[in-house]
Each structure stands twice: as structure tokens, then as C-alpha cells.
Amino acid sequence: MKVTVDQNVCASSGNCVRHAPEVFDQRDEDGVVILLTAHPPAEHADAARKAAAACPAMAIHIEE
Numbered sequence: 001m002k003v004t005v006d007q008n009v010c011a012s013s014g015n016c017v018r019h020a021p022e023v024f025d026q027r028d029e030d031g032v033v034i035l036l037t038a039h040p041p042a043e044h045a046d047a048a049r050k051a052a053a054a055c056p057a058m059a060i061h062i063e064e
């Protein structure tokens, strides 16, 4: 799995962090997403998929 994020379209909703805090964080100053790991281990892959599905801005892209 390879995860990418587009910080230019992120709406700072925080859904990704709630679903997959091991994979995503948010910038303190404006809440924009920070990708912690582009290659999550298998145990966090499902959470990363859920985060991508829950992103209102479609800012998270996953390649399986």
C-alpha cells in the first residue's frame, strides 16, 4: 500500500486522524493533514482505507 495526501485540498476536518492516527496527523496551526507514513504496515492498512473513504475533500489517495 502506498498513501499520498494533497495538502492543497485538505479541509482540516480531522476525519483521517480519527480513523488512522498511526498514519495521519494534522498541523497544529491550521489542521491540514500530515502524512506520517506513506507505507503503513498491514495492521494499519484498513484504518488508512477508512480514512481515505471518510475524507470529505478526497485528499487521500491509496494505491494498493
Ligand code: SF4
Pocket: 005, 009, 010, 011, 012, 013, 014, 015, 016, 017, 024, 026, 031, 032, 033, 051, 054, 055, 056, 057, 058, 059, 060
Ligand atoms: S480527512 Fe481529509 S480533509 Fe480531513 S484532515 Fe484528513 S485529509 Fe484533510
